[in-house]
Amino acid sequence: MENYNGKMVMADVQQRLLCFEYLPKGSLDAYITDSSGKLEWRKCYQVIKGICEGLNYLHQKRILHLDLKPGNILLDEDMMPKITDFGLSRCFEENQTRAVTNNVCGTLGYLAPEFYRGEITHKFDLYSLGVIIIELLTGKKGWSNEMLDTLQWEQIRVCAEIGIECTEADPAKRPASMKHIIIRLAELECSAHVIPAGGTNDLLLLHQFVLCFPFEPNKVITCPLELTNNTDNHVAFRLMDKSMGSSFLGLPLYGLVPPNTPYTLIVTTQEKEDQPRKYIIDVILHAATLILGDDEHINTFQSQPDKFFQDMGVAVQEVKLKALYSQPPHITTLSSKVIYYL
Known part of the structure; x- marks a missing residue:
C-alpha cells in the first residue's frame, strides 16, 4: 500500500539492479609488487596481452577509457584481466581523432602529459598502458630506466620496450595505435614460442x-x-x-x-x-x-x-x-x- 494524492493505493515498487561479473582475483593493484606475491612471467605476460587486447577492442569501438590504471583492471579466476570503470570514458564520433577539454580527470601517475593542455586522443590510453606494463615488469609503483636494465629475457625486453615507447612524453613518439602493439606481441610469440595457457596438444x-x-x-x-x-x-x-x-x-x-x-x-x-x-x-x-x-x-x-x-x-x-x-x-x-x- 502506498500513499498517492492522499489516498492509499495498491502499487508495485520497482527496483533496478546492476549485475556485474564476479572477479575473484581482485584488482591488478595487488599484483604489482616485488615480494612473493609477484606474478610469474607467463601469468604476467597473459595479463599484459589481455589488457592490450581489451584496450584494442575499445579503441576499435572508438571508446577512450581515460582512467586506465591497475585499480580499474580486475582479474577472473584464470587471471584474465577485465577493464572496468568507464565513468570518465568518452566515445568519439566516427571520423573524430581528438578532443580538447578543460575538464580532464583521472589518476596522477597514469595520466598522459598532454592532459595539462586538455588534449585527448587514443594515445592518451597508450600512456597509461605503458605505465602499467612497466610497473608489472618491475614490481614497483613508479619506475626508472635502471630497473629496466635488469630485464634480460627477450619476451620481457620487448614488453619493456613497448612500455617505454607508450610512456613517451610526445604522443607522436608513442606507437601509432593499439593494433601496432597487438601485432608486435604476436610477432614476439612467433619468434619466442610463447606457449599460450592450455599447453600443447596430446596427439x-x-x-x-x-x-x-x-x-x-x-x-x-x-x-x-x-x-x-x-x-x-x-x-x-x-x-x-x-x-x-x-x-x-x-x-x-x-x-x-x-x-x-x-x-x-x-x-x-x-x-x-x-x-x-x-x-x-x-x-x-x-x-x-x-x-x-x-x-x-x-x-x-x-x-x-x-x-x-x-x-x-x-x-x-x-x-x-x-x-x-x-x-x-x-x-x-x-x-x-x-x-x-x-
Missing part, C-alpha cells in the same frame, strides 16, 4: 602457435606449420579459420600424420592482395586418431573430412593458433587526411 605437438605471413602486395605468401605425431597411431588433422568467414588463408586444410613422425604443413595465403583485408585471425587445429583398420572412418575422412571430425565428437582435440599478416607500418596521405595502415 600433435606444435612447434609454434602463431603463423606469420610477411605481407607483400600482390604476392601469395607461405608459412610452414611444424607438427609432430608422438603417438603410435595415425593422426588426422584439420586446420580451419575459427570464424568460418572470409579468411586471407587457403583454409580449411586436411592431412594425415604417420605415427612417431614430424610433419610440415605448408599454409598459404588465399589470393594476391594489394591491401590485406584482415591482419590477425584465429585458426583452429583439430586432431583425432585414425585407426587404419577402421574402413568406415577412413572412407569418411577421405570423402567427407568435416563429417569425420563431427562423428569423432569428444575424441577430437583442439588447439588455437593465430595467423598474422605483418608488414612495416607506413603512412599514406589522402585528401589532406593522414591514414595509418598496418
Whole structure:
C-alpha cells in the first residue's frame, strides 16, 4: 500500500539492479609488487596481452577509457584481466581523432602529459598502458630506466620496450595505435614460442602457435606449420579459420600424420592482395586418431573430412593458433587526411 494524492493505493515498487561479473582475483593493484606475491612471467605476460587486447577492442569501438590504471583492471579466476570503470570514458564520433577539454580527470601517475593542455586522443590510453606494463615488469609503483636494465629475457625486453615507447612524453613518439602493439606481441610469440595457457596438444605437438605471413602486395605468401605425431597411431588433422568467414588463408586444410613422425604443413595465403583485408585471425587445429583398420572412418575422412571430425565428437582435440599478416607500418596521405595502415 502506498500513499498517492492522499489516498492509499495498491502499487508495485520497482527496483533496478546492476549485475556485474564476479572477479575473484581482485584488482591488478595487488599484483604489482616485488615480494612473493609477484606474478610469474607467463601469468604476467597473459595479463599484459589481455589488457592490450581489451584496450584494442575499445579503441576499435572508438571508446577512450581515460582512467586506465591497475585499480580499474580486475582479474577472473584464470587471471584474465577485465577493464572496468568507464565513468570518465568518452566515445568519439566516427571520423573524430581528438578532443580538447578543460575538464580532464583521472589518476596522477597514469595520466598522459598532454592532459595539462586538455588534449585527448587514443594515445592518451597508450600512456597509461605503458605505465602499467612497466610497473608489472618491475614490481614497483613508479619506475626508472635502471630497473629496466635488469630485464634480460627477450619476451620481457620487448614488453619493456613497448612500455617505454607508450610512456613517451610526445604522443607522436608513442606507437601509432593499439593494433601496432597487438601485432608486435604476436610477432614476439612467433619468434619466442610463447606457449599460450592450455599447453600443447596430446596427439600433435606444435612447434609454434602463431603463423606469420610477411605481407607483400600482390604476392601469395607461405608459412610452414611444424607438427609432430608422438603417438603410435595415425593422426588426422584439420586446420580451419575459427570464424568460418572470409579468411586471407587457403583454409580449411586436411592431412594425415604417420605415427612417431614430424610433419610440415605448408599454409598459404588465399589470393594476391594489394591491401590485406584482415591482419590477425584465429585458426583452429583439430586432431583425432585414425585407426587404419577402421574402413568406415577412413572412407569418411577421405570423402567427407568435416563429417569425420563431427562423428569423432569428444575424441577430437583442439588447439588455437593465430595467423598474422605483418608488414612495416607506413603512412599514406589522402585528401589532406593522414591514414595509418598496418
